[in-house]
Amino acid sequence: MSSNSTNGAHELHTEDEALSVLLDADIDKVMAGLDRIVEAAPSYQKLFMRWQRQQWSTEDFDFTEDARQWADPDLITKEERDFLLFGFSQFFLGEERVTAELLPFAMGAPSHEAQAFLTTQISDEAKHMVFFDRFYREVLGASAATIGDMLDQQRANVNEDWERLFNGILHDCAERLRKDPSDFAALVRGITVYMVVIEGTLALTGARFIIRSLKERGWFPGFTAGFTAVNRDESRHVGFGVKFLADAISADPANARIIEETLKETLPVASLVFVPPGVENPYDFETPFYRSEEIFEYAMKALSKKLAAMGLDPAMLAAAA
Ligand SMILES: [Fe+2]
Ligand SMILES: [Fe+2]
Numbered sequence: 001m002s003s004n005s006t007n008g009a010h011e012l013h014t015e016d017e018a019l020s021v022l023l024d025a026d027i028d029k030v031m032a033g034l035d036r037i038v039e040a041a042p043s044y045q046k047l048f049m050r051w052q053r054q055q056w057s058t059e060d061f062d063f064t065e066d067a068r069q070w071a072d073p074d075l076i077t078k079e080e081r082d083f084l085l086f087g088f089s090q091f092f093l094g095e096e097r098v099t100a101e102l103l104p105f106a107m108g109a110p111s112h113e114a115q116a117f118l119t120t121q122i123s124d125e126a127k128h129m130v131f132f133d134r135f136y137r138e139v140l141g142a143s144a145a146t147i148g149d150m151l152d153q154q155r156a157n158v159n160e161d162w163e164r165l166f167n168g169i170l171h172d173c174a175e176r177l178r179k180d181p182s183d184f185a186a187l188v189r190g191i192t193v194y195m196v197v198i199e200g201t202l203a204l205t206g207a208r209f210i211i212r213s214l215k216e217r218g219w220f221p222g223f224t225a226g227f228t229a230v231n232r233d234e235s236r237h238v239g240f241g242v243k244f245l246a247d248a249i250s251a252d253p254a255n256a257r258i259i260e261e262t263l264k265e266t267l268p269v270a271s272l273v274f275v276p277p278g279v280e281n282p283y284d285f286e287t288p289f290y291r292s293e294e295i296f297e298y299a300m301k302a303l304s305k306k307l308a309a310m311g312l313d314p315a316m317l318a319a320a321a
Contacts, residue, residue: 031208031302034235038242038309044113047240051120054236056229058131061222066139069219076219080288086276087210088140089157092132094203096151097166098194099125104177105194108187117240124233131226139223161272169193169266188248188255192262195241197270199234200306205299206274207231213289238306246310260316267317271296 042050069075076084102122109115133150136142144150173190176183207227214224248255272282274295279285285292304314 028208028212031204031235034204034238035305037235037239038306041243041246041309042239044111044117044240044243047236047243048113048117048120050236051117051124054232058127058134058226060229061226063135063138063222066135066220066222067141070139070141077288083276083288085140085154085157086159087206088132088135089154090159090162090273091203091206092129092136092154093151093158093162094166094198095125095128095132096147097170098198099129101170101174102194104174104181105187105190108177108181108183108190110184110187114240114244121233121237121240124237128230128233131230135223135226139220159273159275159277161269161275164269165198165266165273169269170198184248185255185258188245188258189262191241191244192259193266195238196245196259196303196306197263197266200238200241201299201303202270202273204231204234204238205295205302207234208298209290209295242306242309249310249312256312259310259312263316271299274299 099122102118102125106115106118106122109118129147133147136150136154137144142150142153144153170190170193173186173193176186177190180186207230211224211227211231214220245255245259249259274292275282275285276287283292283296300317304317307314307316
């Protein structure tokens with residue numbers, strides 16, 4: 001952002017405009033809004049104010065029609081059910097992991113502004129987990145005494161690469177920060193994994209394809225409304241991550257090297273998180289809702305935009321992927 005004070009008012013106006021797009025209920029507009037946020041690079045304070053205005057409740061959504069549809073044996077095929085359970089579970093368990101692992105990131109935040117934002121994100125991620133827990137109970141008909149029991153029941157639905165990314169790489173990032181919150185290089189690596197790869201590349205891409213597929217079929221109206229609100233939050237989180245990394249690169253170009261190394265380590269695992277169980281070729285497969293090449297292409301484009309916004313050359317991805 002320019003320090004030229006005559007441009008300041010205009011830039012603030014642009015930031016507000018970019019952020020207001022996220023209020024839209026259409027997922028493709030939410031995604032376009034993210035591009036605008038990333039370009040406008042709003043300050044942590046702006047993102048915090050937006051969080052205050054974008055509150056929603058897990059109780060806002062009516063799941064009656066969703067439950068009726070899931071219970072209808074003629075509406076959804078076995079292949080579609082299996083694929084949806086795989087996708088929903090990766091999100092549900094993912095929301096739980098990112099809630100817990102974000103705590104050390106907030107401890108390591110280099111300013112109170114960044115820390116204040118990260119505490120809002122912790123509460124968002126917890127809300128997303130509770131939203132999925134409610135969906136599993138009221139729509140998918142699952143029952144469990146606690147959220148922990150519910151997560152354990154669904155654990156068999158996630159793939160091995162999900163385990164490697166969340167319980168391996170992300171957990172290691174959080175552990176390094178837990179041991180030494182002043183380790184700035186660990187924070188740069190962690191934010192690359194968390195906000196850029198997991199949220200900005202995997203989650204927003206996967207969500208866009210799930211929401212689009214469900215809307216085309218008129219399925220799960222309560223869920224699609226709630227999941228759109230989830231992804232509006234995710235866009236804000238990614239906006240934070242891109243701003244943080246762009247500032248880190250400006251402060252010390254050596255941080256660009258850490259981001260590049262982290263992407264090289266993470267992307268080969270991350271791309272396989274999209275792969276549902278039982279496919280023959282993990283790089284070329286078909287799901288009941290879309291083909292692998294569509295989702296891989298969308299994810300790479302999403303990631304490239306974020307790298308460009310940080311001032312990095314997206315061509316590095318050719319070597320990393
Ligand atoms: Fe989330
Ligand atoms: Fe998030």
